Amino acid sequence: MALCCSLCLLLLCCQALALGGGMLYPRESASRELKELNGIWSFRADFSPQRDKGFVQQWYRKPLRRSGPVIDMPVPASFNELTQDPNLRRYTGWVWYEKEVLLPRSWLLSALSTRVVLRVGSAHYYSIVWVNGVQVTEHEGGHLPFEVDISRIVQGSSGALCRITIALNNTLTPQTLPPGSIQFMRDESKYPRGYFVQNTKFDFFNYAGIHRPVMLYTTPSVYIDDITVTTDWAGNIGMVRYQVLVTGNTSYSLSLNLREKEGKVVATGARPIGALKVVEPKLWWPYLMHENPGYLYYLEVKLSAQVGGELSEDVYTLPVGIRTVHVTGRQFLINGKPFYFHGVNKHEDADIRGKGLDWSLIVKDFNLLQWLGANSFRTSHYPYAEEIMDLCDAYGIVVIDECPGVGMRDPENFGNTSLAHHLVVMEELVRRDKNRPSVVMWSVANEPASELSPAAYYFKTVIAHTKAIDPTRPVTFVSNANYAHDHGAPYVDVICVNSYFSWYHDAGHLEVIQLQLNTQFENWYKAYQKPIIQSEYGADSIAGLHNDPPLMFSEEYHTAVLKEYHSVFDKKRKDYVIGELIWNFADFMTDQGTGRVLGNKKGIFTRQRQPKAAAFVLRDRYWKLANESNCLRPTLTYHNL
Ligand code: GCB
Numbered sequence: 001m002a003l004c005c006s007l008c009l010l011l012l013c014c015q016a017l018a019l020g021g022g023m024l025y026p027r028e029s030a031s032r033e034l035k036e037l038n039g040i041w042s043f044r045a046d047f048s049p050q051r052d053k054g055f056v057q058q059w060y061r062k063p064l065r066r067s068g069p070v071i072d073m074p075v076p077a078s079f080n081e082l083t084q085d086p087n088l089r090r091y092t093g094w095v096w097y098e099k100e101v102l103l104p105r106s107w108l109l110s111a112l113s114t115r116v117v118l119r120v121g122s123a124h125y126y127s128i129v130w131v132n133g134v135q136v137t138e139h140e141g142g143h144l145p146f147e148v149d150i151s152r153i154v155q156g157s158s159g160a161l162c163r164i165t166i167a168l169n170n171t172l173t174p175q176t177l178p179p180g181s182i183q184f185m186r187d188e189s190k191y192p193r194g195y196f197v198q199n200t201k202f203d204f205f206n207y208a209g210i211h212r213p214v215m216l217y218t219t220p221s222v223y224i225d226d227i228t229v230t231t232d233w234a235g236n237i238g239m240v241r242y243q244v245l246v247t248g249n250t251s252y253s254l255s256l257n258l259r260e261k262e263g264k265v266v267a268t269g270a271r272p273i274g275a276l277k278v279v280e281p282k283l284w285w286p287y288l289m290h291e292n293p294g295y296l297y298y299l300e301v302k303l304s305a306q307v308g309g310e311l312s313e314d315v316y317t318l319p320v321g322i323r324t325v326h327v328t329g330r331q332f333l334i335n336g337k338p339f340y341f342h343g344v345n346k347h348e349d350a351d352i353r354g355k356g357l358d359w360s361l362i363v364k365d366f367n368l369l370q371w372l373g374a375n376s377f378r379t380s381h382y383p384y385a386e387e388i389m390d391l392c393d394a395y396g397i398v399v400i401d402e403c404p405g406v407g408m409r410d411p412e413n414f415g416n417t418s419l420a421h422h423l424v425v426m427e428e429l430v431r432r433d434k435n436r437p438s439v440v441m442w443s444v445a446n447e448p449a450s451e452l453s454p455a456a457y458y459f460k461t462v463i464a465h466t467k468a469i470d471p472t473r474p475v476t477f478v479s480n481a482n483y484a485h486d487h488g489a490p491y492v493d494v495i496c497v498n499s500y501f502s503w504y505h506d507a508g509h510l511e512v513i514q515l516q517l518n519t520q521f522e523n524w525y526k527a528y529q530k531p532i533i534q535s536e537y538g539a540d541s542i543a544g545l546h547n548d549p550p551l552m553f554s555e556e557y558h559t560a561v562l563k564e565y566h567s568v569f570d571k572k573r574k575d576y577v578i579g580e581l582i583w584n585f586a587d588f589m590t591d592q593g594t595g596r597v598l599g600n601k602k603g604i605f606t607r608q609r610q611p612k613a614a615a616f617v618l619r620d621r622y623w624k625l626a627n628e629s630n631c632l633r634p635t636l637t638y639h640n641l
Contacts, residue, residue, distance in 0.1 A: 022226020022245055023145055023431050025386050026119055026217040029315040035101070037164070037214040042098040043073030049194050051093030051169075060130040060165040064098040073097065075214055076121070078207035078354025092182070092198040097166045097210055107218055108155055113307055115219045116154050118164065119147035121212025121357070121385065125176060126169040132157055133165075140421070141177060142211070143382040143404050144428045150216075162216075170208035171198065174412040177404045177425050178202055178381070202381060202407035202446075203600060204347055205589040207354035212385050222248035222305040224316045229299065229435050230472050231284075231322040233335070238281025238322040243273045244301055252305035258320070259298045266297070283335050284321030284437040286398045288375045288626040291634055293396025296321050296437075319393055321437025327474045327493045329529050330576040334398070334440065341398065341533055341579025342622045343376030344369070344604075348384055349588040351607060357385050364609055365585070366391055370636060372604075372615065373622030378478075378535060378581055381406035381446045383429050392438035395636040399438045400496075400535075400581075403429050405445030405462075405477070414454035419461060426466045434470055442466050445477040447498060450488040459488030478535045483523045494578070495524050498536035502561060508552055513564035521572050532572075533579035537565050540601040543587075543612050553601070555613040562617050582618060 028034045042064045046054045054060075059067045073079055075097070080089045107116050120127065124142035128135065137148035154162050172180025180200040185191035200206055226245040233239060246252055256269035258276050267276035282295045296319040303314040326333040333339065346365070348355045362385075369377070376398035383401060392399050403425050408414070426444060433439050444462045448455060459477060466475045474493035479486050489495060501516045502509050524532055541558035550557035562582070569580050587603035590596045599607065604615040 021247065023147070023428070024224070024226060024316060024318070025390075026117075026215050027317065029317065031220055031314045032316070033104070033107070033218045035103075035216045037099050037101060037216065038075055040072045041075050041210070042070040043079065043095065044068060044070050045079070045088055045091050045095045046093055047087070047091075054094055054096050054167060059096055060135070060167070061133045063100070063163065064096060064165065070098075073209070074356070075099075075210045076212050076358075077209055077356030078124075078211065079209040080205070080207050080354055081352055091208075092171055092196075094167050094169050095208070097168065099164045099214070101162050101164065101216070103154060103160050103162050103216070105160065108160060113221055113310075113312060114151065114155075115149055115221055115223060116151045117147050117217050117219065118150050119145060119215045119217065120166070120210065121145050121214065123166065123168050123210045123212075124170050124208040124355075125172065128167045130165040132163050141404065141425055141428070142208075143384075144425070144432060145212070145386070164214075166210065168208065168210070170206065172200055172206070174410060175415070175417040175421060177418075177421060178407045179410070179413045179418070180206075180407065181410075200407050200591070201409040203590050204349065204381070205354070205591060205599070207349075207589075209354070209356065211348070211355045212357050212387075220248075220305075220307070220312045220314045222246065222252060222303065222307055222312055223314045224301055224303050226431075227299070227301060227316065227318050227435065229318065229320050231320065231437075232324055233281055233283065233322055236280050238278035238283070240267070240276040240278065240297070240299070240320055240322065241274075242269070242276065242299065244303075246272065246303055249305045249307070252303055255302045255304075257300045257302075259300060261296065261298075278322065281322045284323040285396055286334060286339060286375050287370075287396035287634070287636065288373065289334070289337070289339065289396070289629065293634055294321070294394050294438075294636070296394060318435060319390075320435070321393060323437050325440045325473060327531065330531055330578075332440075332494065332531055332578045339398070339440075339578070340573060340625065341376040341400075341581060342625050343374040343378075343398070343579070343581050344372075344585040345378050345380040345536060345581050345583050346384070346585045347380065347588040348382075349586070349607070354589070357387060359387075361609075362388055362391065366395060366397070366636070368585075368605060368609060369397060370395075372619050373626050375622075375626070376400070376579070376581070377585070378402055378443065380478075380536075380584075383432070386432065389433060389436055389438065391638060393436050394638045397438060398440050399436070400441045400443050400476070401429065401433055401439045402443035402446060402478075405448060408445060408448035410449070411452055411454065413448070414452065414458045419458055422458075422462050423465050426462060427469060430466065430470045439473065441474045441476055441494065442470070443476050443478055443496065445488075447478060447480045448488070449481075450477070450479055451481045451485040453487060456487035460491050463488075463491040483520075483527050489528060493530065495528055495530050495532045496535035497524060497532060498583070499534070500537065500539070502564070503539050503552075510550065510557075510560050510564055513561065514568050517565060517568040518571075521568070521577060525576050531576050531578040533581065534565070534569065534577065535579075535581050536583035537580070538562070538583040538602040538604075541612055541614065542597065542601055543606045543610065558612065558614045559617045562614055566621055582614075
């Protein structure tokens with residue numbers, strides 16, 4: 001009963017959500033200012049039996065330190081592993097964050113002309129936000145940003161001090177994404193009264209907290225709310241089709257300049273919807289497919305409007321890559337050329353910070369991807385930070401963009417409430433990442449129980465909806481179901497299959513891999529005649545553990561598994577296999593269990609990003625694959641706007 005009250009609140013709230021407007025990443029410009037609220041926030045976990053003390057006592061009404069003890073909590077970071085308290089590490093329920101911030105006078109005076117917006121990059125999972133004690137918004141789901149216009153509250157207040165309170169609930173229910181369930185242990189001879197656990201059916205630690213930057217930014221009151229671009233090219237003409245959404249006034253004028261990297265204007269426009277023609281376009285190419293990968297143009301949109309008799313201007317600049325994506329019966333084409341995914345699956349995961357964004361880690365990971373010769377990754381099993389996606393666009397790292405549809409193993413996960421929420425999540429994901437050239441395919445789920453009959457309608461609907469909101473990209477989900485009983489596979493454009501031969505099946509029997517993998521590919525191809533990506537394969541190894549002949553968990557066994565898989569990939573990639581993504585880039589934290597030794601050890605790098613033997617095997621292979629297409633070795637750099 002205890003936690004259920006909080007959960008009821010959680011479920012009531014989600015019905016009110018409706019998607020409106022854009023979610024442009026906040027960027028400074030001549031008309032926009034930005035204030036990052038990263039750093040130390042005040043924090044308290046509500047350990048009351050019902051987890052509802054914060055609401056009963058209205059902790060948001062006055063500074064958090066006045067309603068009880070607080071601790072310092074960094075943002076962005078997961079809260080789980082920052083203290084020595086095991087109860088906080090495994091905490092489920094509401095936690096409270098608070099930051100007091102001084103706003104510049106100019107933001108407060110100009111009520112008519114300036115909007116002040118509060119934006120949260122991601123928070124896990126259900127958020128309620130107050131500013132100066134007034135509730136301003138709520139949002140369901142982690143991994144994706146949300147924002148709210150707080151002008152009226154801060155501009156109406158007497159001082160420049162602005163108190164932001166965020167209550168977060170990390171509880172997962174059968175209807176959340178990812179789903180989970182709360183299990184109450186009622187046998188009082190074994191568990192204390194009120195004891196419950198959070199169960200999940202996914203294989204990563206359920207870190208929670210404010211995981212990505214929180215920002216305040218300004219726009220004029222008449223502002224560029226959203227920009228959508230799609231691109232195409234033929235011969236020596238590139239086409240950038242665009243649509244600009246303006247909010248605040250119906251009477252305005254626009255001026256659009258598409259600039260190349262060096263700043264030269266290559267095309268101009270003046271309408272809210274139009275097409276910009278680029279002669280001799282520099283196409284956006286994947287890393288290792290071209291000597292100049294990740295080429296970006298910059299679309300500068302300038303809006304002018306009359307506000308209160310005065311001229312108001314808003315400027316927003318969007319990076320744009322010109323490229324096409326097509327899927328045929330056997331190939332994945334980028335700019336009309338076959339693309340072979342040789343990459344990784346990742347996690348947002350590291351010591352201490354959990355899933356919190358960390359620039360040093362991000363740069364290290366991209367350097368390792370370059371070193372490895374990886375041209376792609378899947379955002380297993382949820383959308384990654386926009387800051388990471390920006391680098392994929394700039395470096396030419398190709399992305400399969402996955403939503404948090406992971407651990408959907410029970411029939412209750414396929415009901416109408418789950419479906420409605422799944423559609424909203426896909427809308428939020430597409431809204432956020434639709435303009436990214438690096439994103440070449442959407443993945444709506446990982447290893448759902450797609451053999452259950454409700455999965456047919458469910459995936460038909462989610463995939464059709466995703467295609468309706470973005471007709472330019474293929475859609476998939478990642479399956480580990482039997483090819484003959486997978487009810488979702490008929491609707492995908494590319495078959496993505498996970499398998500762990502000689503690991504979860506026929507443990508220790510390396511000799512069966514080739515036969516079983518060959519059969520897997522043949523079965524799926526015969527059933528669907530669609531190109532196939534091996535979206536996961538691998539084995540656990542404990543760094544430094546050796547055994548010859550290879551035994552499970554040794555580095556030798558890890559490399560042996562990979563090599564067996566590779567020999568089959570090499571035969572099938574000439575045919576219809578269009579990619580191989582290793583599970584996993586790095587070791588990562590999971591729930592505790594007898595099959596996990598301080599987490600999942602299938603990383604080719606350790607959690608601290610040191611290479612295991614498998615990393616060198618993969619590095620040789622990926623560079624061999626890259627060299628087959630005569631690639632050059634560019635150095636990847638990021639061009640700041
Ligand atoms: C899978 C899952 C992934 C797991 C992995 C494993 O199939 O998609 O989330 O971590 O297997 O190592 O078991």
